Amino acid sequence: MEISDDLDATPSAEDVFEREVEKVFQETLGLIHIALVTHYQLSEQEATELEKDLFVWFRRFCYRPGASIRENRPYLLVACCQFAREYQKYVVGTGVRESDDRLRSILDREPADVAHDFSRSLQLFDFRRSDA
Amino acid sequence: MSLMIFRGVSSCLTSDAPMPETAKILPFPSRGPHETRSRGEILALVESFLRVPREERSTELINATLGDGDQLSTLLGQLWEQGNKNPSLVSQEAIGLHAWLTAREKEYFFFDERDYSLGESALLAGACLRLLGAREDCERWFDRADASFRHTVAPAPLLARVAFQRLSLRFDLQRHDDVLELLPSVALTFKKLGMAVELAKCHFLEAMCLKQTGRNAEAAERLDELVANSGGALQPTFLGLALVNLGDLRSGEGQFARALEAYREATSVLESANQKFALADLKMAVGATLRTMGLIAPALAAYREAADQHAELGMVTRAAYARVVFADALLEAGKHREAEWQLLAALPTIDEQKMVPEGFAAVALLRESVRQRKTDPKALLELREYLQAKN
Numbered sequence: 001m002e003i004s005d006d007l008d009a010t011p012s013a014e015d016v017f018e019r020e021v022e023k024v025f026q027e028t029l030g031l032i033h034i035a036l037v038t039h040y041q042l043s044e045q046e047a048t049e050l051e052k053d054l055f056v057w058f059r060r061f062c063y064r065p066g067a068s069i070r071e072n073r074p075y076l077l078v079a080c081c082q083f084a085r086e087y088q089k090y091v092v093g094t095g096v097r098e099s100d101d102r103l104r105s106i107l108d109r110e111p112a113d114v115a116h117d118f119s120r121s122l123q124l125f126d127f128r129r130s131d132a
Numbered sequence: 133m134s135l136m137i138f139r140g141v142s143s144c145l146t147s148d149a150p151m152p153e154t155a156k157i158l159p160f161p162s163r164g165p166h167e168t169r170s171r172g173e174i175l176a177l178v179e180s181f182l183r184v185p186r187e188e189r190s191t192e193l194i195n196a197t198l199g200d201g202d203q204l205s206t207l208l209g210q211l212w213e214q215g216n217k218n219p220s221l222v223s224q225e226a227i228g229l230h231a232w233l234t235a236r237e238k239e240y241f242f243f244d245e246r247d248y249s250l251g252e253s254a255l256l257a258g259a260c261l262r263l264l265g266a267r268e269d270c271e272r273w274f275d276r277a278d279a280s281f282r283h284t285v286a287p288a289p290l291l292a293r294v295a296f297q298r299l300s301l302r303f304d305l306q307r308h309d310d311v312l313e314l315l316p317s318v319a320l321t322f323k324k325l326g327m328a329v330e331l332a333k334c335h336f337l338e339a340m341c342l343k344q345t346g347r348n349a350e351a352a353e354r355l356d357e358l359v360a361n362s363g364g365a366l367q368p369t370f371l372g373l374a375l376v377n378l379g380d381l382r383s384g385e386g387q388f389a390r391a392l393e394a395y396r397e398a399t400s401v402l403e404s405a406n407q408k409f410a411l412a413d414l415k416m417a418v419g420a421t422l423r424t425m426g427l428i429a430p431a432l433a434a435y436r437e438a439a440d441q442h443a444e445l446g447m448v449t450r451a452a453y454a455r456v457v458f459a460d461a462l463l464e465a466g467k468h469r470e471a472e473w474q475l476l477a478a479l480p481t482i483d484e485q486k487m488v489p490e491g492f493a494a495v496a497l498l499r500e501s502v503r504q505r506k507t508d509p510k511a512l513l514e515l516r517e518y519l520q521a522k523n
Contacts, residue, residue: 014171057242060205064248066289067325075285079243082285 020069021062025055028073032080035118040084041103050083074119081111081118169202178206186228198232201242208252215260216369216409220446223260229253230276244284251280251290259297262304263409265449265485270301292321296330300337306522308341315341332358332366336374343377352381368405372398376414383421391421412441416454419461428465435461439474452481453519460516463509475502475512488518 011019029051036047058076062069085107091097092107099107106114181189181197197203207229215222230253238246258273274294281290295318302310319334321327339354355378358366366374379394395418402411419434435458442451455478462471479499482488488495494514501508 053242056201057245060201060242060245061285063205063209064286064290065293065327065330066286072286078285082243 017062017069018059021059024069024073025058025076028076031077031118035077035080035114036084039106039114040081040088042084042088046087050080050087054080054083074115077115077118078112081114085111085114171206174202174206175210178203178210181207182210182225186224194232198229199236199240201245204245204249208249208256211256215256216263216407218445219260219263219409223257223264226253226257226260230257247280247283248290251277251284251294254280255290255294255297259300262297262301264447267301267304270297274298274301288321289325289327292318292325292327293330295321296333296337303337303341303344306344308345311337311341312345329367333370336366336370339374340377343381348381348384352378355381368401369407369410372402372405372407372410373413375401376410376417379421380417383417383424388421388425392418395421408441409445409447412438412445412447412450412454415441416457419457423461428461432458432461432465432467448481449485449487452478452485452487456482456512456516456519459507460509460512463507463512468505468507471507471512472502472505475507482515487522488515492518494518 032051032054033047036042036050037044042050054076057079058072061075061079062072066072088097088103089107092099092103177197181193181203184193197207211222211225211229230250233246233250233253236246240246241249254273254276258270258277261267261273262270274297277294277297278291281287281294284290295314299311299315299318315334315338319331319338322331322334335354335358339351339358342348342354343351355374358374359371359378375394375398379391379398382388382394383391395414398414399411402414415434415438419431419438422428422431422434435454439451439454439458442448442454455474459471459474459478462468462474475498479495479502482495492515494511497508497511498515501511
């Protein structure tokens with residue numbers, strides 16, 4: 001029986017990088033979903049599709065010069081809030097969806113500010129993670 | 133039918149197909165085969181795009197390549213890698229890319245990717261133009277990079293890279309005190325952000341400033357540290373140039389064997405990485421050392437190669453400087469006619485690129501003496517020393 005060379009193959013730096021991007025995104029996904037569905041009032045289907053786009057953006061973003069993948073999580077939240085805000089503004093603006101006070105309130109806020117609030121949850125998550 | 137564009141939730145591409153206004157619930161188009169492409173496949177597409185000469189690229193090919201966010205970011209990465217090898221070609225690519233991005237509405241891009249790509253292409257154009265000696269154009273490209281990067285989601289590392297390029301330009305302009313004062317702040321940003329490659333570049337620039345201001349011992353110390361401790365952080369161009377400058381400093385101290393050893397190491401690094409521009413600079417340094425050692429024939433050969441290689445790379449000001457140094461060595465070797473040819477090739481560029489201040493007497497004297505086929509060695513020496521200080 002032949003033994004595949006793959007057993008000895010160590011993952012390339014690029015593979016390691018890609019896996020780390022996926023891991024960090026997955027860790028943040030719960031928070032993203034809450035932001036999209038609970039705060040920006042997107043439907044489950046809309047949120048799922050937006051999350052796919054966010055992943056595509058985040059993956060490319062992590063290739064930019066700068067901070068590590070993990071340190072990029074707050075920016076992922078900023079992008080999430082920005083995407084969600086623009087989308088909801090468009091949907092509400094076209095009359096497809098009615099707005100309420102809660103939605104209006106969050107759409108009036110700067111996405112970076114909303115994301116900043118969510119970042120505190122990330123810090124809490126990191127604290128629990130290190131504690132564990 | 134008029135089209136309403138909403139890019140936030142449509143696809144992974146910077147699509148050519150804006151979303152129809154008639155959509156009641158925003159559709160989420162399938163990402164199709166693009167989503168599963170490996171980076172290798174994307175790289176192959178980009179390399180194939182770059183192989184087509186710019187003037188032969190169809191609009192469809194340009195839109196398909198640049199309109200695909202993955203290909204666009206890979207293309208920028210590829211161009212950065214090529215920047216030191218072929219700054220002339222890469223500057224044209226970067227300027228063309230910037231024009232394409234400018235003409236395209238932001239709705240076609242993911243989130244901040246238009247601003248990011250505009251900033252990258254502008255920074256790349258400025259960095260390449262600096263290498264080509266087109267210093268006046270650089271500033272505007274760096275301004276454009278700043279203006280675009282400011283609107284990205286994480287501008288700090290990007291703006292720090294622009295700041296570094298601006299300091300490199302100030303180095304070119306002999307404003308060493310400015311560089312030494314402002315560089316630590318940029319270096320600190322890179323350090324905080326864990327940007328090891330950029331931090332190593334800062335240390336290199338600092339060493340170059342120290343060398344230019346006559347603080348040779350400190351410069352050699354920094355360069356030694358850089359070569360010894362770069363740990364792979366220093367790109368081959370900078371590692372090679374660090375070795376070239378170490379060799380130059382050793383040569384100045386009369387340590388010719390150590391100088392030639394550093395040059396040999398630099399040659400190996402730069403040839404492996406195919407860094408033509410740095411190799412041309414290396415030839416200049418080797419020529420100077422050999423000349424000091426009294427090895428005139430090989431020194432002249434090194435100068436000739438340096439001048440030709442800079443000219444081939446489109447680095448006109450560097451080529452003109454190399455020709456002036458070469459002419460000086462030729463004159464010293466009694467090769468008057470050859471020296472005149474080199475000066476005849478260099479003088480138009482010196483005028484066109486304003487490499488000397490208006491009314492710089494040595495250039496007028498030199499031009500007249502070359503016309504009379506009696507090259508004035510004093511005027512040549514004055515010009516060489518002036519350009520040497522500027523280079």
